[in-house]
Amino acid sequence: MRFDGRSYAVVVNGQDVSEHVAAVDVHAVPHDLPRVVLHLRPTGAWPTELDLLARVEVGVSPEPGPAAAAFLEALDPLELERAALGRMDLENVSGGGTAAVLRQLAEWARGA
Template sequence: MTFDGRTYRVVVDGQDVTERVAAIDVHTDAHDLPRVVLHLRPTGIWPAELDLLARVQVGVSPEPGPSAAAFLEALDPLEVERAALARVDLENVPGGGTAAVLRQLTEWARGA
């Protein structure tokens, strides 16, 4: 995509698709790669090369460390302990308590 202050141009795989694009949305936040969505103009016949959905990511994923640290700092240690000790998969073996805590944190991080 290029923009000169007045007009824009969109090229996909060397093909200018500017006339087929109705709008462009750019989404980004501090902990993820930017995402660009091209909204195509409605036509009676879709060109075969645009008749699909695609997700393209450019760049390197950010390091998870800062996000993980913020997640862990927000937790109540007593709630983590209670949840881990209440798990049905808690094992009375060396490392079993730590494994239960890690499984619990993983579930919470995934929103479960």
């Protein structure tokens, strides 16, 4: 992207594609490549000569791994253990404690 103080231009491989772009999102997290999403205008046609310059994802959700890792790293292990052991659905069977922990994590991940 170029900005001259008054206006901006979206440039891909030296070609100005601003007329095709409605919005630009930039997302960056530490230790990962930044992701730039170009939202095309509904009536715009993307220049076919630029198709090979970027990875195109249509309707693909981002990988959940980094978000899941950040969620898990933020948890207090003692709080998780107390919550899992206090669950009404805790079963006294092999794997019952682990199942309770997983159910608790799923509830917290959903915001419950």
